[in-house]
Amino acid sequence: ITIWLLIAFTLCKYVYGDERLELSLNGKWILQNSNGSLLFPAEVPGCVHSALLKQGFIQDIYFRFNDVAYRWIVLDNWTYTISFSPSNEAKQRVRLVFEGVDTVASIFLNGVITGNTDNMFRRYEFSVGKMLRGGENNVEVRLLSPVVYSLERSQAHSSYAVPPDCPPPVQKGECHVNFIRKAQSSFSWDWGPSFPTLGLWKGVRLEAFNVLRLIHLSAVPVYNSSLSQWVVEVEGLFDAVEQTTVRVSLSVVELWTEEAFTVRFLPGTHKCSLSLYVNQVRRVCGEGKGTAVCLCLVCFIVVSFSCEFPTQVYFRTVELVQEPIAGSPGLSFYFRINGKPIFLKGSNWIPAHALQDLVSPADVRNLLQSAVDANMNALRVWGGGVYEQDLFYDLCDEMGVMIWQDFMFACAMYPTESDFIQTIREEVIQQVRRLKSHPSVIVWSGNNENEAALATDWFKIPVVQRPQYYTDYVSLYVDNIRAIVLEEDGSRPFLVSSPTNGAESQWEGWVSRDPYNLHYGDTHYYNYTHDCWDWTALPRARFASEYGFQSWPSFSTLRKVSKPEDWSYGSTFSHHRQHHAEGNQQMLKQAGLHYHLPDSPDSLQRYKDTLYITQVMQAQCVKTQTEFYRRSQSEIIEGKGHTMGALYWQLNDIWQGPSWSSIEFGGKWKMLHYFAQEFFSPLLPVGFEDQGVLLVYAVSDLSHDLHLKVSVYGWSSVDAVCTVVSGTALVGGGSAVVIHKQPITALLAGCGSGSCTRLTCLMTYHLEDINGCQQGPINHLFLSSPKEAHGMLKPNITFSVQQDEVRRYTINLRSSAVAAFVWLDALDVPGRFSTNGFLMVTRNRTVTFDPWGPTSTKQLVQALTITSLRDVY
Structure with a gap:
């Protein structure tokens, strides 16, 4: 489903009969450490690490062991300084605005403290x-x-520990x-590494005005079901110097609807x-753009001079449906967008760089486009990173990526002192x-895993002390974050945590x-020691x-x-790069269950083969689990199922x-991401074995x-x-049904006497329409672990390359035998293959490569x- 919001604020020079002056303080500042031994130019927006890097004081922060070598940077205090000359024109109100300070700072103007940040x-x-003074x-x-600072705050919180x-x-x-x-x-x-950055990571400016200033403007359409009517809730945050009256005109241009308001400040x-009531909304989104209904709303704010803020709004409803399910205890947990149940297919987003100022627009666009190209319709912005930059949400609106937005916990x-809460x-x-x-944001979530941490006692809190932590x-x-969200935004649901039992947790x-509890809410599930091919151990979760x-x-x-x-x-x-305990061993142990581990006598080749x-x-494990969730969306088994979302980590x-990612740092797709392109396909056959019987489900987003x-x-x-x-x-549409069921022994027997056994054969399967045309990807099922297979030969794949216009x-690939997990790597030539990591069961196959x-x-x-x-063996 595509959800759009295209914003084009046109800020006028004259605001309410008053010329507003703005002076950007972005650009070159001077940065120095606490003892003055380092003093050099620094860009704002930016941070200390990137400034040191640009001036040549440090190397690539990611090179080898530099995450430890550069720890000295964050143990020091740093000062940014800039000189400027404001306009000579006097204004009644002047604001020094910092869009983002990282993190704890005291701000001085002409040697006098103006405030603090935390x-x-x-x-x-x-x-x-x-x-301000004349001149500099x-x-x-x-x-x-x-x-x-964090250590000092922790020590000051002496009444009880906050783990x-x-x-x-x-x-x-x-x-x-x-x-x-x-x-x-x-x-x-x-x-990821430890780089607690310091800096002015967003813009700085000076704003001057005499009468009234607009700080913020939003327009959110909400559907009033009782009135069968859309209401566009327009909200502005204003800073008034003196009592003033403003005439505000809201116009829906395409419907020639206008309503005027008089507001006194x-x-x-x-x-x-x-609130602007809209009686009719027409669909203007095409078939390829999903089911969002769209309309252009233009807001005019007028006093003696016209100030126009045109905003294109895309109307859409979001419901988190938690209701009883026939044949199952508990409640459902799924999102209904514009009245349609939607299976969320996607992943989890973490910060794209330890230094946020080094995340370029191209980086953001490439990652989001990669998600869309892998047939994802949703991402969860994880609660341990940052609220992403505006461009991220703009692109999600444009590309139709729905966002599960965590708050950053x-x-x-966490402590609950009054200043921290404030x-x-x-x-x-x-x-x-x-x-x-942003209509791409479909749900707010208060935190990542903190309900689970408290409920299952991650931190070994003594029983007698637990009431304090529950209260906090x-x-x-609930009392603060949830209350604020419900007051500020009634257009989308709020969850206190993830994972959570949702309505049951509230009760x-x-x-x-x-x-x-698999009968409610969403689930996080990790098991690195159990055989990941064994789908019977997977949780049949709601989400x-x-x-x-x-x-x-x-x-x-x-x-x-x-x-x-x-x-x-x-x-x-x-060993240093692995930040997950026993992670390197867990990977090899899991791989060794089904594959021969690399054993080349050449140590470098063995290293490459092990990577x-x-x-x-990873690709096969996540494929198995995701396909299990997708085929579970239409059924209840032993009271569990009706799975309506799969967001892998x-x-x-x-x-x-090493990490759980499907895209490497720099944008290169791992094998998992190429697999995701298929297991998130709108139309997918999912095959598995259950007690000797082959079952294949057809999973479809649309009816076929x-x-x-x-x-x-x-x-x-x-x-x-x-x-x-x-x-x-x-x-x-939106279902998974059994389309084929057959004992595997009968299937193999039908291939001819003795021609196939579990150890000598494998199978592929795909869906076709009534005309015999292939629909969706070709999937595969191994009848035994590949390491136990008989007759697997080296395929001796050869290739030729041609460039088009x-x-x-x-x-063009040519193989002499069936080849599993065929992986093409262009090494240092950046770009993307049309497919990769595939099973090659034909002599010839064509793959395209788009260089960047x-x-x-x-x-x-x-x-x-x-x-x-x-x-590799």
């Missing part, structure tokens, strides 16, 4: 009119070490991150809320007002006895919002941040290291008449041994490597 996620404004003025931002104190040692991180309002993952996580900051308890309240107000006009939890997430007092397996990135990605002595799986570098086998393992990487074609192949040949075609069945390259920059056929041929499962 929250990375807030905008700060300071009244400075009386402090000086702004100074004195930043405190976030590590030292956890520190991350696990394997993460090589800093302590007490829950005492500071900044990206929680910046102190380290199990997939007293001095101070005020929120103005207006993760895997910890800064969080302002954070939540500002972020909800900033983001609520409810105070923070139990907000902290459920079992937040992982799967986190699950996954680790893999290593490709050698070409790791080579950029390492040296030759690092290129082995057991190296100090490999490859971790990606094979995680989409992107923050650096070059379909039949199934099953082909059986021997490992040693590229010619099908036999083919079976099922009868035609109608598969309704649009700079796309066609790669200038290259040549010769360069691609020299760079291209092809690996299959049989090649």
